[in-house]
Amino acid sequence: MDDKLSYSLIANSTDENINLMNISELAEYLNIGRNTAYELLRKETIKGFRIGNTWKVSKAAVDCYVLKMSGLI
Structure with a gap:
């Protein structure tokens, strides 16, 4: 993922807070299974991080991932 695009999306956000998702929310948002969501994070296809045992993205x-995969960027 392009870091400049990531910073641009964050900078252009109208929210003061960064919206974080957990695995269940990520899976629901992308309409995929939880195992697939875990795999995307483990392979760093989607950048995320762990707080204890919980993934956050x-x-x-x-x-950015959706735009890249759809060929829009």
């Missing part, structure tokens, strides 16, 4: 990172 920003909505901006997911949106």
Whole structure:
């Protein structure tokens, strides 16, 4: 994922807070299974991080992934 695009999406966000998703929310947002969501994070296809045993991913990172996979960027 292009870091400049990530920063741009975050900078252009109208929210003051960064929206974070957990695995269930990520899977629901992308309409995929939880195992597939875990795999995307483990392979760093979507950038995320762990707090303890819980994965967190920003909505901006997911949106970058969607745009990249759809060929829009």
